[in-house]
């Protein structure tokens with residue numbers, strides 16, 4: 111029986127960079143999740159008879175919200191829901207399932223790299239029929255709807271069994287519980303040379319994949335250990351836990367420290383990798399060689415043709431604005447266009463749909479291609495493995511040869527976390543108002559050459575996204591970008607992105623911190639970070 115439940119709007123349901131993310135306690139308020147899901151359903155057309163995909167990264171509250179969403183889908187006209195067994199679907203797997211089964215869209219339940227548990231974070235993201243995150247026009251419409259919502263529709267029914275595969279019925283809705291790994295693993299087999307990678311492992315190549323007790327465990331066990339023959343134990347922290355084992359499932363040098371220490375130590379295997387809460391990010395570390403995500407994007411783009419799925423070459427490369435320009439040099443060498451988009455995967459969808467870009471990436475450890483419409487952590491790991499299987503060189507040598515050809519973009523991101531929102535806003539406002547005065551100004555990194563607030567015009571539909579981050583360029587080609595995070599749930603996070611290019615005939619073996627020291631000083635001089643935030647150093651450097 112369909113029930114109309116009256117409700118009142120919440121004022122704080124504006125989706126950020128990647129969906130609505132809040133503390134679990136916020137989501138536990140009566141009607142909070144229901145309001146947001148109904149706002150999504152009110153905005154989306156074509157629900158009658160359509161398929162909806164539902165899955166998440168297994169974090170605390172995942173199972174409860176899946177049941178809520180199933181009942182609401184039944185009351186809102188959907189004919190079929192595909193849900194991952196146990197409520198599990200990695201973000202890239204959800205994207206693939208949406209595309210493969212012609213779904214109208216999907217609800218991806220995750221707060222990605224944010225920690226999970228009763229005191230931590232939860233999130234809901236809506237993906238559209240192309241498998242990608244809803245574009246801004248849709249998220250803005252959803253937000254507008256949350257502000258005027260008066261009721262939501264649900265179906266009076268008990269919880270559905272989502273732990274065994276098969277078909278269930280909730281009123282008019284068919285619920286199909288699917289294997290969360292099978293379709294995704296089959297897709298990977300079409301893109302990569304599994305027999306070459308199998309031969310690599312059979313020859314004694316060793317890796318560690320840290321799933322960080324998050325969603326990629328089952329995927330990595332199946333693909334790396336079962337299908338590719340990597341020894342048992344290659345995958346660590348391979349069981350998804352609701353609180354990620356109290357860890358922060360962010361594959362960076364702080365939160366994946368164990369992996370980093372192993373890879374830098376005397377017993378390092380050949381290759382190390384990790385992924386995040388929802389499986390869309392990747393960390394790549396060779397033996398004694400960290401690979402920045404920006405460099406990884408460039409290396410993958412330059413070598414993608416070695417994998418069968420990309421032997422045809424690339425149509426174009428897209429990167430988010432704060433990502434380093436290393437990929438730009440590869441695009442130039444390949445003679446293909448390079449697109450610079452705002453932060454967040456939703457801006458790549460149109461370029462991928464239009465066939466204008468094949469590979470995309472972000473400095474935040476997201477890389478992906480046109481095989482789905484999300485970034486994809488395991489995909490990046492498999493592309494690296496395919497390249498290693500063909501080139502048979504250590505990661506460090508591949509990187510050294512890359513820099514020797516293209517030059518090196520020294521790069522780091524400094525995050526200042528949990529700043530009171532008004533202070534962070536004041537910093538950005540002061541920086542924005544200083545922009546016209548900056549060109550020509552002398553700084554510790556030399557004179558400022560350009561200063562603007564990035565605005566993006568989508569080349570496919572001419573939609574404009576303004577105020578996407580302050581960019582300051584220096585005479586020697588170095589760059590600093592300032593923006594506020596749109597994924598946090600506590601206060602504000604200031605992200606400062608630092609980049610310095612050294613040509614192939616320059617010094618390619620500097621310590622990153624040394625190479626970037628003048629830019630760190632310039633960032634302080636230009637933005638007054640310590641004065642505004644009271645912090646004399648970043649919380650996290652990646």
Ligand code: VG1
Nearest residue numbers: 127128222223454472474595596597
């Ligand atoms: C961050 C990253 C961005 C990424 C987004 C979602 O956003 O910087 O590159 O697309 O997270 O990734 P922000 O607004 O906090 O800088 V995930 O893996 O959290 O879905």
Ligand code: CO
Nearest residue numbers: 222223388390
């Ligand atoms: Co993620």
